[in-house]
Amino acid sequence: MVGITKKNIAELITQPEKITDQQLSSLVSLANNYPFSGLLNALLAKVYHLSNDIAYHSQLEKAAFSLCDRKVLYKYIHRPALIEKIKAVITEDTDPQNPNPVIKDDDPQLVELEKNIVSAAINLSIQKEVATNSASESLQLEKENIDLSNHLMPLTSWLSPTGNNKKQPFNQEELIENFISGKKEKQQTPFFSPIESAKLSLIDSEEFVTETLAEIHVKQGNYPKAIKIYEKLMLKFPEKNTFFASRIRFIQEKSNYK
Template structure:
């Protein structure tokens, strides 16, 4: 279909023929949102009494920006001067006191127009209901997502950032207090976690403990003097300082510098503090 022909059909839809159906369908297969083509296809289906008219009518109602225009297009060609079938009236003398009221029968053309109007009304209503249902589904999904996010935020406790600087030198009592606060925060997070999350953490952190051997005083004495360089902790280094075992304390802090380079400045300050005590 050429551009000029299409414009002519838009200006005079009643000029559409059955041969134009395939051309309009080809246009809509490439441009399904072309509402003018949708309206013209509905019109030619109506004129040709095509079996797909009702289906195409619903589709046109969905794509139409102005459904009044669709209604006007489909029903503007009704012939107003069409002669109605004449009906003869006979006077029937009845013995009853009143005469039965005469019933005016509708012509086939009027019945067809009424049926078409009902089909159009149902199509438009169905399209509107479909749009409303889709919008309601979108609103429900958004509400469910927002409710889920609120529950997730409520389940996660807010952990305030501590002003304690681990890279600076602090008294031993402040370090113990800091570790106690961290342990309390960890406990709160654990309690706030769901049972499924706790079970998962337990499963991945579970350690198969070896069978406990019979207590041996000699073995325990040997183990007490053994040191594992990979298990050096700040607590162990602080214990060495408290015991005035400064040499081991310095070695422990040096290992911690290698193990935790981000706290290198803090450990260096501790080593310098120990050396100052040795020099006094």
């Protein structure tokens, strides 16, 4: 049985359709040994996607959990041209004296070799993702702190009875006039939530359209959005137009949405 090497891992990232049954078995084993490796999980999801394997959706969830940016995962699976960047991460850590160490089933140092091949290269990829996101988050937090400091007032200003924040006298006539003219009080702006903002950004993204997301909208009763996603999927994957069209008809019949 031919083992997995750094070279053929890099080749499989760029040409996953060429994976053999033996290599697939080794890849599944490596992904199980390193469940938090975004690269291995993404590669396995890509292979399952190409072969229409029934395990694709469950593997896609694992890959999405182990990667920092789900858009990167989506583009890798559906846009093969972007995988050169991932390949570069693997080749950076290749040992020049032994660039293609072969892992065999009967090798007594199998576990150690797997660590040398996978741990260094894959963890380097994860560290780069984390470092990039951490730097971005730090800049965002610093900006928010600067903006917030411009609006802060000393505690003594709030407590001082002689401060400038005196309560304005109640004007009954102005209140009645505003009510008659149809004026409404300015609604309070909801507090910024990074988590909710990320969810909305992910769901409403023009690029992140999947069958799973469409079915989530169906379960939530968001039938127009579900139909819109299936219409986009028909453009992206014309070979599945019959299936997508049947789902659209089902949603329309279920919701009477046309």
